[in-house]
Amino acid sequence: MNRGHCVEMCTFTASRVPTDHIGELPASCSRKGETLPTKRTKQDALAHGSMAFLNPLYIYSVFWTVVLLLYSLGWSTIYEPLQPGLLVFFSVTIVLSAMLGLILQNRLNFHRIKEPRIDETKPSNTVTRIIVAGYFAEFLYVGHVPLIDDLILHSGYKYGHFPGIPVFDVLLVTFSVFYAVYLAYQSTRAAGRRWRALVLQFFVIESMFILLLNREAFVLCLLMATFILLSTTKLTGRRIMATCLFAFVVMYLFGCIGNMREGFSYSDNSYIIELSNVSTSYPHWLPGQFLWTYMYLVSPLGNLNALVAHMAPTSDLSSMTVNLLPDFISKKMAFFNPSTPLVSGYFTVSTGYASAWKFNGYMALYLTYGALLLFVLVAIRATRASLEKVSLAIACGVVVFMVYTNALAYSGVSFALAYPALAFALAFPVPRSPRLAPSSAPESGYPSLHSGQGSETSSRARMTR
Numbered sequence: 121m122n123r124g125h126c127v128e129m130c131t132f133t134a135s136r137v138p139t140d141h142i143g144e145l146p147a148s149c150s151r152k153g154e155t156l157p158t159k160r161t162k163q164d165a166l167a168h169g170s171m172a173f174l175n176p177l178y179i180y181s182v183f184w185t186v187v188l189l190l191y192s193l194g195w196s197t198i199y200e201p202l203q204p205g206l207l208v209f210f211s212v213t214i215v216l217s218a219m220l221g222l223i224l225q226n227r228l229n230f231h232r233i234k235e236p237r238i239d240e241t242k243p244s245n246t247v248t249r250i251i252v253a254g255y256f257a258e259f260l261y262v263g264h265v266p267l268i269d270d271l272i273l274h275s276g277y278k279y280g281h282f283p284g285i286p287v288f289d290v291l292l293v294t295f296s297v298f299y300a301v302y303l304a305y306q307s308t309r310a311a312g313r314r315w316r317a318l319v320l321q322f323f324v325i326e327s328m329f330i331l332l333l334n335r336e337a338f339v340l341c342l343l344m345a346t347f348i349l350l351s352t353t354k355l356t357g358r359r360i361m362a363t364c365l366f367a368f369v370v371m372y373l374f375g376c377i378g379n380m381r382e383g384f385s386y387s388d389n390s391y392i393i394e395l396s397n398v399s400t401s402y403p404h405w406l407p408g409q410f411l412w413t414y415m416y417l418v419s420p421l422g423n424l425n426a427l428v429a430h431m432a433p434t435s436d437l438s439s440m441t442v443n444l445l446p447d448f449i450s451k452k453m454a455f456f457n458p459s460t461p462l463v464s465g466y467f468t469v470s471t472g473y474a475s476a477w478k479f480n481g482y483m484a485l486y487l488t489y490g491a492l493l494l495f496v497l498v499a500i501r502a503t504r505a506s507l508e509k510v511s512l513a514i515a516c517g518v519v520v521f522m523v524y525t526n527a528l529a530y531s532g533v534s535f536a537l538a539y540p541a542l543a544f545a546l547a548f549p550v551p552r553s554p555r556l557a558p559s560s561a562p563e564s565g566y567p568s569l570h571s572g573q574g575s576e577t578s579s580r581a582r583m584t585r
Contacts, residue, residue, distance in 0.1 A: 171228040173350040176496045176515040177221030181214045183520055188214075191418045195411070196396040198463055199422030205482060206428050213489050220493070224500065228512075242313050243306070247299060248321040254292045255328045258284045266333040282332060290448045290531060297337055298510070298536040300325040304345035305509050308352045336521070337532045343520060344513040351509065375409025395466055419467035420524050424474050426463050433481035440479040444491050446531040458526070472522035491528055492519065495537070503540040511540045 172178050188210060191202060259265050266282050283289070300322055307318040322345065329338040353359070376386035384391055389408025396415050442449075442456045450456050458475035462468060476484035499515035500508075514537050521527035528534050 170355065171351055172225060173347050174509060174512040174516060175221050175225055175228060176499065176512065176519045177217040177224055179347075179516045180217040180492075180519045180522075181221060183523055184210055184214050187417055187421055187523060190414060191421050193401065194399055195402045195414055196418065196422075197399045198397045199418065200425060200429060202421075202425055203428045206425055209482065209485055227500075242317050243310075243321075245317070245321055248303075248324055251292070251296050251299065251325060252328065254288070255331065258289060258292070259331075261285050265331055267331045290535070293334070293337060293532050294535040295539060296325050296328065297341060297533055298514070298539040300341045301344045301348070301513050301536070302507070302510050304341075305348050305513070308348060334532070336525075336530065340517045340521065340533050344517040347513050347516045348509055371413040372407065372409050375407070375412040378412040379409070395464070415467060417523075419464070420469045420471040423460070423462050423467070423470035424477065427460055427470065427474055427477055431461065431478065433477060433484070434479055435481075436479045440476065440484050440487070443475050443479060443484075443526065444488070444528055446535055447529050448531050450529060469524045471524065472526040472528065475526060488526075488528070492522065495528060495534065498541065499537055504543055507540040507543060511537060514540075 188202075188207075191199070194201075262282060262284065264282065284292075303318050303322040303325070307315050307322065310318055322341075326338055326341060329335075329341070375389070375392070378392065379386050379388055382391045386409075389411065392411045392415070393408060396411055398411065402411075439456055439458075442453050443458060450458075458478070460470050460474045460478050462470065473485050473488055476488040480487075495518060496515050499511040503511040514533060517533050518527040521530070521533065
């Protein structure tokens with residue numbers, strides 16, 4: 121058998137072998153410069169990190185379970201017990217997300233493309249320079265820098281007052297979020313000065329969000345970068361303990377900053393104790409600083425629960441539909457008003473389901489969850505293999521922020537998925553028109569392979585004779 125037949129047979133074998141056994145193909149069947157999918161074992165997952173950190177459906181189940189458990193502790197008396205219908209809704213969506221997440225996890229674990237390690241050469245910073253130039257162009261166009269005007273000049277100018285350049289501002293912010301996550305992903309595959317340069321570019325983009333006082337985009341990029349980092353980090357008992365300790369320190373410092381921001385000393389928790397109306401079930405051994413983290417985690421669900429208990433839906437189908445559109449579209453709809461009442465004027469978020477309840481009750485809650493599943497599906501399917509982790513990280517960010525706000529409508533993160541999808545669309549091969557096979561060709565569809573086998577058999581028969 122000549123070399124051409126060998127290449128054709130390897131190609132035929134690779135196309136016919138089930139996906140679960142791709143890793144068993146011989147190395148000779150891979151073409152030069154081509155990487156075949158490999159079956160990923162449990163040992164590989166433990167050695168190179170877990171893709172569960174990039175599973176948006178697992179993230180949904182874990183985050184909402186934690187929120188429900190914390191809410192059930194009842195450490196604050198300003199929020200009522202959870203409504204039965206709301207408990208059923210979250211129980212159903214948590215279980216369904218876990219089941220669908222298990223299916224997705226099998227795909228992530230066993231159908232991955234091995235990623236070659238990037239070299240250590242210094243990367244280009246042209247795109248980052250263009251992004252920075254775009255923001256400074258916006259500052260000149262508007263005549264304001266929110267960080268300087270608000271914190272230094274105390275003019276009260278907020279990010280919400282910053283209009284930016286029409287159309288350009290939306291594209292700039294959404295692309296910045298996408299590219300920051302892409303840099304974080306590239307940094308996990310780099311070393312040496314290349315890693316340092318990629319990390320520096322990531323924080324340069326983050327600094328633009330600080331100048332804008334855009335806390336949502338800043339926190340989201342950090343969160344999505346963390347998911348990518350965890351998916352590529354080997355998990356050991358020591359690292360898990362260190363991560364938990366670090367989380368406790370961050371929560372304690374978060375409470376200290378909260379006290380000082382309200383004009384009290386870092387150790388004076390009287391304000392948050394009064395604000396949250398702490399119940400007697402709060403453990404005395406736990407410092408009061410942790411109340412800040414607790415309230416920020418449970419207050420969105422508390423506001424949604426009060427809405428379900430005391431506000432009848434308006435049955436507004438038009439507003440329900442607009443509620444799922446990006447905010448740069450819904451803001452132009454004069455009839456659309458997604459604001460909802462709050463239990464406390466200090467804690468001003470009500471989860472991503474609050475406006476859905478306002479317009480159509482439980483039906484809208486389930487439809488919003490369905491839209492979230494559709495978003496996750498797009499993140500999985502409509503992306504190139506080289507950008508799969510970026511798309512999954514963006515989807516995880518949307519899922520987490522649904523705890524606080526309607527992240528599906530927040531274009532700063534949801535619209536960022538358009539760039540991997542666009543790259544996928546541009547790279548998708550256009551199918552050619554089928555050609556008629558010659559009359560002498562066999563009907564199997566693999567003429568060269570079968571004809572090769574036939575000629576080899578006939579030559580062996582002649583040699584036997």
